[in-house]
Amino acid sequence: xxxxxGTESNGGKRRAVLLLSLILLVWNACATxxxxxxxxxxxxxxxxxxxxxxxxxxxxxxxxxxxxxPRSGPLAIRQKYLLGKRVDINKASLAEISELPGxxxxxxxxxxxxxxxxxxxxxxxxLLGVKGIKEKRLQKILPFLAKTPNN
Numbered sequence: 001x002x003x004x005x006g007t008e009s010n011g012g013k014r015r016a017v018l019l020l021s022l023i024l025l026v027w028n029a030c031a032t033x034x035x036x037x038x039x040x041x042x043x044x045x046x047x048x049x050x051x052x053x054x055x056x057x058x059x060x061x062x063x064x065x066x067x068x069x070p071r072s073g074p075l076a077i078r079q080k081y082l083l084g085k086r087v088d089i090n091k092a093s094l095a096e097i098s099e100l101p102g103x104x105x106x107x108x109x110x111x112x113x114x115x116x117x118x119x120x121x122x123x124x125x126x127l128l129g130v131k132g133i134k135e136k137r138l139q140k141i142l143p144f145l146a147k148t149p150n151n
Contacts (some may be wrong), residue, residue: 076099085146086145086146086147087100087144087145087146088145089111089115089121089124089127089145089148090115090120090121090148090149094108094109094112095108097111097112100141100144101140101141101144102137102140102141103137103141104132107130107131107132107133107141108135109119110130110131110132110133111127111130111133114126114127114129114130121148121149124138124142124145124148125138125146
């Protein structure tokens with residue numbers, strides 16, 4: 001009798017493990033579908049034969065290059081930097097300059113004022129003449145700046 005009870009409980013454990021595995025499988029499938037629907041990556045049924053069509057890579061590139069992030073609205077200057085965009089110090093607005101790391105609104109206003117006074121900055125070293133920008137701050141914002149043509 002003890003042999004039958006042992007094999008019967010072993011079979012019950014196997015069924016329980018299989019049931020638990022099935023529940024986890026269904027749970028993961030539903031969670032993945034929900035996440036895909038939330039992100040908008042569900043395949044569309046545009047073909048006449050009814051087969052699904054996945055979004056193309058160009059759709060992803062367009063989303064990356066857009067000026068807004070779907071989660072937080074407009075992209076920050078650091079996010080634009082990661083996408084390869086740089087700020088042209090001779091054309092940037094006061095708001096764009098103030099988004100640079102370590103640049104306050106007062107320093108950004110001083111940059112715009114100095115740019116207006118000079119006509120334009122011929123090199124990034126010209127920014128050292130702006131009140132509030134020293135060598136350390138210039139080195140901090142340098143990766144975010146576009147190359148200036150040197151005359």
